[in-house]
Amino acid sequence: MATPDRFRLDGQVVLLTGAGRGLGRAMALSYADAGAKVVGASRTLSQLEETAELVAERGGEAISIATDVTDPAAVEGMVAETIDRFGRLDILMNNAGGGAEGDGSPLEQLTDEQWRWGIDMNLTSQMLCARTVLPHMTERGSGVIINVASGFGLRGGRDNWMYVSAKAGVVNFTRSLAVTYGPAGVRTNCIAPGIFPHTPQALERWRGGRYIPVGRAGVAWEMGPLAVFLSSDAAAGISGETIAQDGGGLAAIGPTGWAPRVRLTEPT
């Protein structure tokens, strides 16, 4: 028994930013398993090459393009090289981003440079990549863009400034892309991951998942199938949408495991 065809990405090309580690690397493997060719981009070439090697070990095809996705010229070069190598570009997975220096500080201490860098890395980078790939997609009348936001794009965090603001921007940027380029055949969606610790130390910082409703943190590979689903024809009816993958965190309020009991009473 094989995967239903609508979930497959055979012959398609995905441009995946932040592919050198963590969730990006995990998604690269899932894309390759689904039959897509992977173009990995990030600043550190050695990490990308490791990802490409892991893809090759699974029988997939990946190339690496060292790119600073906050630099418009570099992004143009990245997209041109993708088209040059593979002749097409079907999917943009806007994954690059992360915590910035200055997040975690009182707002009064935040510098203008820290603010700009955090917004550039987490929001402007996604705009630059989308702006640059869209002509290729609209010309063909098909394409998929997926932006990675965060649970912090939907809720605030104490002393969290650029990250929450940029990721909230990503959620609404997604909607406008969907509304604007839908008629040209481009679907745009967003994934809001919850806690996916990359290291045992990070997992420890989140107390092993104790405060996550399902009782564990996310494992990087879990994001791969969601990314593949949203990239495939199986998600043809889904656009402009943000999907939280967070162990039930955003659905909850109050202390973890809170389960009050209140008896139904007669009026008194």
Add this chain to the structure above:
Amino acid sequence: MSDFVPTPNPERPDDPFLLRGRVALVVGAGDPLGRAAAVALAEAGADVAVATLRAGPQEVVRVNSVANEIWSLGRANTAITLDASDANSVDAAVARASSELGRLDILVNAADLPVAAPLDEVSPDDWHAILDANLLAPAMTARAAARVMKVNGYGRIINLVSVLAARGVANTSAYAAAHAGVLALTRALSQEWARSGITVNALQVGIYEGQHGFGDDPETVRQVARMLPAKELVKPEDVGPAVVALAADSGFITGETIAVDGAATARV
């Protein structure tokens, strides 16, 4: 909470969208979305019990024809009628699905009783009937199914609602309130069963092709479709794969509502 034991991480499957060995119960399989869900689950390899809340002669024909489609896909199936307001009837339906097909992993609540009238014309009896069909039914089937799922420490519950749960349309007050209630039910149960291996999610479906009372009148269809980026309504067969994606999910998506609405709710 000092005796916290993390939920074990799921194993990475070779094929993230296959449901081989899984058993699903689809309630409302005679409705277009229920049929699409049942067929998509069977195509992904699940055995499927199809159930209806309304055992009229035409409905029985519809449900049996869906059971035949599942059979023709080579999957085991059974057809069941149940009364959601009778706990014994619901328990018996779940017991029959799990005994005839060997287990129960997936519950899809797709039963839909569309009603639209000014509130002025909705009597308390009408209100109860609309709420029973659209809200009591998913609550009671989830209750019965979760008892079985808890024993196995594994379950995937997927509730289908209309986009009217999230946006207001005149004359849909009772129907919309019931569907919004299903979204609240989804979030609350996601927390209640978060440590039992059961995820509870919803698909919020836009006005879809052929939808009784909303998507079957050519003039309405034309006007609603004009508002969508794709200029056409969502199709029932676009909902099936989303059901499969949630049914096959590794367990970190819970309490979430995913819009399958062609970006209807993404725009102003």
